Amino acid sequence: MTWQPATVAAARAETATARTLVLDVDGWAGHVPGQHIDLRLTAPDGYRAYRSYSISSAPGPGRLEVTVQAVTDGEVSPYLVDVAEPGDQLEIRGPLGGWFVRRPADPRPALLIGGGSGVAPLMSMLRAATHPTRLLYSTRSPSEALFTADLATARAADDGRIDVTYVYTRVAPPGWPAPPGRLDADALARVAWPRDADAVTFVCGPTGFVEAVADLLVDIGHDPANIRTERFGPTGG
């Protein structure tokens, strides 16, 4: 699979430490929600660094978006979050990955469960959703939540197709009905589709989060065959 030049068309701050980069790529044919790209940065002396990033935009030709959380002491993510500007060029290849994907034609309802920046590929699924979709988003605090405005818009549409639930693990917004805390079996059972709904569940986030959530899902009776996971290691920057 060949590398293609990508040009930064725009950059949107998501939080103080995360940013969405809009990339223009000639001949890009689109992707399946959930897929990722490999990204390559080349320094003036020829040194190269490579990382994988999930695509956070809805599928479409010629353009895609990645949402990057700056990793403290990272090599690539601080560049993408703090340095890259519109007009800058890097290289990508993809789209990649054929398992952690939700095809828009798949009629099954979906539960998307994201922890931290693990919400990025789920955002692509949500934006492209044509069938009932629930997002459960676990974030440390309101100020660290990604896609806040986009998710508010999706909820506001309120056509019964998209449902968004937040879990705050460290700091909850004023007046929030529950104290901050980890996602537990009760919260999961409240948003999970009934067992006879033939639903598929996608879980993405840091390793510990995904392990815990996937175990809880199995504990409350979900078929492991209908749970797809993607784990972000503690590194990746």
Place this chain on the structure above:
Amino acid sequence: MALITRGFGGRRRDDPNLPPGQYRTDDFPVLSAGPTPRISLDDWELAVVTESGERSTWSWAEFTALPADEPTVDIHCVTHWSKFGTRWRGVSLDTLLADVETAAEYVVAHSYGGYTTNIPLEDLLDGQAWVAYEFDGEPLVPAHGGPARLLVPHLYFWKSAKWLRALELRLDDEPGFWETAGYHNYGDPWREQRYQAD
């Protein structure tokens, strides 16, 4: 000359032990496609099945009584991280396959939970592969493939199937889970065989 990314300096420099496109991490990231299966050691069994259907099995007690090696190896994940000097304890495939009569050239590793991956048999012999059950002096935790996983460090790490249940010896090659989902059939990190067309 390749495209230069303005403003990118990069910090790390080429390391002869690092395959192309990889970076070094000292953590141990986890990559799996679904929930982590939990297998009780009482129920655990490892099987080797030949192309003629002959089956050899080991219970946990039998398996851990086999002579074991303690390899220290570098591992390389297709998602671009490499981890150097990982310490394992496990049984060499040379030991497991010593008494097995076969004309097979290929192996499909089967995991608890349904994962599969295919590897040429010659890549598993001559001290190149183990079924590992300890990492860093501790029992292998489920997230990293415990009770026991395949360890084939010279190939990308998805070939080192977690939660190993059986090794199926075959005359023909049968692509596994990631190999049918767009990833390379062989997966040599030094030739950067990540995806099907690489």
